[in-house]
Amino acid sequence: MKPEDFDRLPRHLDPRRDPWRPAIRPLPPDRAVAAIGDVHGQADLLEAMHRLVAAEFAALPGGTGCTLIHLGDLVDRGPENLRALALARQGVAGAETITLLGNHDDRMLALLDGATDHSSLQFWLSYGGERVLAECGVTDLDGDWRARVRAAIGPDLLGWLRGCPVTHRIGDLVFVHAGIDPQRPLAQQDRRTLLWIRDPFLDWPGPFPEGVAVIHGHTPADRLDLDHPHRIDVDTGAFATGCLSAVLIHGDRMRGLRVWRL
Numbered sequence: 591m592k593p594e595d596f597d598r599l600p601r602h603l604d605p606r607r608d609p610w611r612p613a614i615r616p617l618p619p620d621r622a623v624a625a626i627g628d629v630h631g632q633a634d635l636l637e638a639m640h641r642l643v644a645a646e647f648a649a650l651p652g653g654t655g656c657t658l659i660h661l662g663d664l665v666d667r668g669p670e671n672l673r674a675l676a677l678a679r680q681g682v683a684g685a686e687t688i689t690l691l692g693n694h695d696d697r698m699l700a701l702l703d704g705a706t707d708h709s710s711l712q713f714w715l716s717y718g719g720e721r722v723l724a725e726c727g728v729t730d731l732d733g734d735w736r737a738r739v740r741a742a743i744g745p746d747l748l749g750w751l752r753g754c755p756v757t758h759r760i761g762d763l764v765f766v767h768a769g770i771d772p773q774r775p776l777a778q779q780d781r782r783t784l785l786w787i788r789d790p791f792l793d794w795p796g797p798f799p800e801g802v803a804v805i806h807g808h809t810p811a812d813r814l815d816l817d818h819p820h821r822i823d824v825d826t827g828a829f830a831t832g833c834l835s836a837v838l839i840h841g842d843r844m845r846g847l848r849v850w851r852l
Contacts, residue, residue: 603634605642608814608846613839614803614822615762622650622840623657623760624847627824628692628807629678631668631721635834636677638849644682646838646847654840656685659758661807662692662767662785666718667829671725672743679750691754692767693785693808698722699752702736718829756784762801763839768808769821775799796820805837814846 617623624643629636640658647656660678665671681687697714705711711731715723726742728735740748757766757779764770769791771783776799788809796819798804803820810827814835828834832851837844 602852603638604850604852605638606848606850607642607646608816610843610845611816613842613844614816614819615839616842617761617763617839619841620651620653621655621657621760622647622838623659623763623765624836624838625659625661625765625805625824626836627661627826627834628663628810628828629660629668629674629834630663630666630694630718630829631671631674631725632828632832632834632851633668633670633673633677635828635832635849635851636674639834639836639847640677640682642847642849643836643838644685647682647685650840656682657760658682658685658687659765659805660687660689661765661805661824662690662754663694663807663825664689664692665698665722666694666714667721668718669721669725671722672747675743675747675751679747688758688765689751689754690758690765690767691751691756691785694718695751695754696785699748702740702748704736756781759802762803763805764798764802765805767806769806770798770804772796772798776802791821794820814848816844816846 658681664674664678678689726739728738766784768785769787770779772794798820805822807825810825811823822837824835824837826833826835834849836847
């Protein structure tokens with residue numbers, strides 16, 4: 591980041607960049623993509639990460655095509671879910687922005703769209719959904735609480751979220767919230783797997799179908815590990831650790847990006 595970009599950040603946020611290293615899978619020299627891990631309502635971290643990514647994109651050679659990808663789970667567990675959604679929709683100026691659906695986003699939408707089974711509701715509430723309710727001013731589940739939440743989020747933002755894809759591919763890079771079934775062709779992956787899988791994906795030594803590398807979130811890791819030859823987990827548990835991470839891949843090189851809450 592440029593000095594003036596650092597000056598604009600709140601003093602409690604600390605952006606950090608790793609050195610460049612060989613990319614897990616190369617892109618053309620005029621292509622760059624940054625993938626941001628699970629946000630979970632930490633809008634201050636997401637806003638700072640957007641600024642860091644924008645500065646990284648601006649430093650690349652002219653004519654580089656830049657894509658920003660959010661890996662899902664924008665909501666639940668944090669205090670600013672609505673602002674996190676709005677920031678993701680806004681993206682970064684001058685870059686293509688793609689936001690993937692996460693399992694938390696998907697469960698919230700299913701409930702707001704009419705799912706009434708008690709277990710789904712209780713699961714959502716126990717895994718952070720109560721923070722969304724509180725932000726929307728819903729203090730009880732009497733009456734039509736769904737309508738109150740929908741009104742607080744707004745039809746435009748909800749419509750945008752409903753249209754978010756569950757996976758995106760650029761060259762030999764596959765971006766997805768949770769992972770893939772390593773024993774099924776890419777064209778035969780099912781939606782639940784892409785949103786929820788852990789094992790056997792996390793334990794799979796590789797390679798994955800078609801030789802792709804998978805960039806994912808969903809499973810919090812204690813650090814951003816760029817050493818695995820076939821996948822990168824970008825979720826560093828921002829809601830608990832105060833660290834939001836991203837990976838930037840440009841041509842045949844990549845680097846980790848982090849924003850810490852001090």
